[in-house]
Amino acid sequence: MSTSKQSDGLLTTAERLIDRARAAGADQADVLVVRRRSRSASIRNGAVENTESSESDDFSLRVFIGQKVATVNAGRGADETALSERAVAMARVSPEDPHACLADKDMLAANWPDLDLFDPTEPSAESLVEAASEAEAAALAVPGVSSSVGAGAGTGLFGMVLATSHGFSGAFERSGFSRSVSVIAGEGVKMERDYDFDSRVFHADLDDATAIGRSAGERAAARVNPRKVKTGSNVNVVFDPRVSRGLIGHLVSAINGAAVARKTSFLKDMMDKQVAIEGLTLVDDPFVRRGPGSRPFDGEGVSVGPLTMIDGGLLRQWYLTTGVGRELGLPTNGRASRGGGVSPSSSNVIVSPGACSREELIGSVGTGFYVTELIGQGVNQVTGEYSRGASGFWIENGEISFPVSEVTIASNLKDMFRRMTLANDIDRKFAIAAPTIAVEGMTLAGD
Numbered sequence: 001m002s003t004s005k006q007s008d009g010l011l012t013t014a015e016r017l018i019d020r021a022r023a024a025g026a027d028q029a030d031v032l033v034v035r036r037r038s039r040s041a042s043i044r045n046g047a048v049e050n051t052e053s054s055e056s057d058d059f060s061l062r063v064f065i066g067q068k069v070a071t072v073n074a075g076r077g078a079d080e081t082a083l084s085e086r087a088v089a090m091a092r093v094s095p096e097d098p099h100a101c102l103a104d105k106d107m108l109a110a111n112w113p114d115l116d117l118f119d120p121t122e123p124s125a126e127s128l129v130e131a132a133s134e135a136e137a138a139a140l141a142v143p144g145v146s147s148s149v150g151a152g153a154g155t156g157l158f159g160m161v162l163a164t165s166h167g168f169s170g171a172f173e174r175s176g177f178s179r180s181v182s183v184i185a186g187e188g189v190k191m192e193r194d195y196d197f198d199s200r201v202f203h204a205d206l207d208d209a210t211a212i213g214r215s216a217g218e219r220a221a222a223r224v225n226p227r228k229v230k231t232g233s234n235v236n237v238v239f240d241p242r243v244s245r246g247l248i249g250h251l252v253s254a255i256n257g258a259a260v261a262r263k264t265s266f267l268k269d270m271m272d273k274q275v276a277i278e279g280l281t282l283v284d285d286p287f288v289r290r291g292p293g294s295r296p297f298d299g300e301g302v303s304v305g306p307l308t309m310i311d312g313g314l315l316r317q318w319y320l321t322t323g324v325g326r327e328l329g330l331p332t333n334g335r336a337s338r339g340g341g342v343s344p345s346s347s348n349v350i351v352s353p354g355a356c357s358r359e360e361l362i363g364s365v366g367t368g369f370y371v372t373e374l375i376g377q378g379v380n381q382v383t384g385e386y387s388r389g390a391s392g393f394w395i396e397n398g399e400i401s402f403p404v405s406e407v408t409i410a411s412n413l414k415d416m417f418r419r420m421t422l423a424n425d426i427d428r429k430f431a432i433a434a435p436t437i438a439v440e441g442m443t444l445a446g447d
């Protein structure tokens with residue numbers, strides 16, 4: 001997969017590119033190298049469908065001439081002099097960007113923590129096929145499961161190398177391993193699909209393939225013969241952690257500084273105001289050991305640890321880069337990501353747990369709708385309007401009763417975050433660690 005010597009070699013190349021860009025006339029420059037390695041296998045109904053491997057080292061050279069900026073991308077082995085000269089030529093004819101800049105030099109990281117992000121384990125293609133086969137077989141063995149949509153297993157590496165003309169150079173690597181399976185239960189027009197998966201930084205932390213398969217099969221079988229329910233305007237809706245992570249994701253998007261600067265966030269005027277229940281505290285922590293969203297430094301070479309973004313329902317931070325921070329009159333808080341540019345992003349988002357268990361939360365609802373899957377993209381981040389197709393299970397007398405499909409749930413995110421109750425079942429293996437969440441008073445469109 002990867003060794004530190006390879007990263008060191010890429011860092012040397014990045015630093016050399018910066019020197020060439022300065023020689024070509026750039027005032028400042030930085031070079032980002034993204035390393036990707038992957039191997040995967042997929043099967044369906046016992047037959048291998050695909051095995052593949054890929055690898056790439058992608059260079060991105062960004063140059064500044066005053067307030068003019070340009071970026072060029074290339075693969076390893078490109079002509080470094082030509083690349084640098086082209087970037088500088090592009091910058092000379094670019095319009096000025098008042099917010100274009102590198103991170104302030106005094107914000108650059110001189111050191112950073114070891115987050116234990118790299119596992120050198122290299123599963124063979126055969127072992128990946130075996131894991132996928134085990135997961136699929138376990139799913140197909142569940143009563144009621146009729147066929148497989150497919151199963152897979154994979155391994156990969158993400159590496160980031162960053163060098164800047166004003167003194168930063170660093171690299172890190174994060175490994176990844178995954179298993180998944182999707183199956184169909186029922187027959188004919190009554191068929192229902194569901195899935196399960198796991199993804200971890202370390203191979204030994206992965207859930208057992210058989211357990212993943214069994215869970216996928218049981219989920220699919222439980223959804224067979226869904227009913228429709230009547231339209232209601234004051235329905236209690238409970239979000240399974242699978243979908244509550246997306247719900248919290250909308251909150252994370254709303255406090256992204258780039259959206260605030262563009263005035264495309266429904267929370268753009270809510271700094272230091274109540275945006276959620278008092279029981280909701282949201283921490284963004286890039287320093288979680290073996291965390292799926294962990295990074296020792298950000299895309300500008302800034303290393304800032306955990307930040308409390310929302311404290312007891314009060315909004316305390318935007319996600320910021322240096323450029324977005326300047327636009328808003330604030331310093332960066334080390335949340336820059338790179339990908340077609342520099343933009344703010346989250347790392348590991350951790351929601352504070354509530355006081356009750358999932359079962360107690362469902363019991364307290366009495367009658368309502370337990371959502372396990374959402375359909376469509378009906379969320380307006382400017383206004384907060386929320387309308388999604390949904391399926392799941394009806395709750396009667398505080399217990400899961402029967403499967404439900406073909407309904408729509410609607411409300412406004414501003415209201416939803418003020419009317420939610422959190423369970424305590426936080427699962428921190430995901431980049432957004434959110435519990436089961438109940439939201440009062442939503443509209444449900446059914447029969």
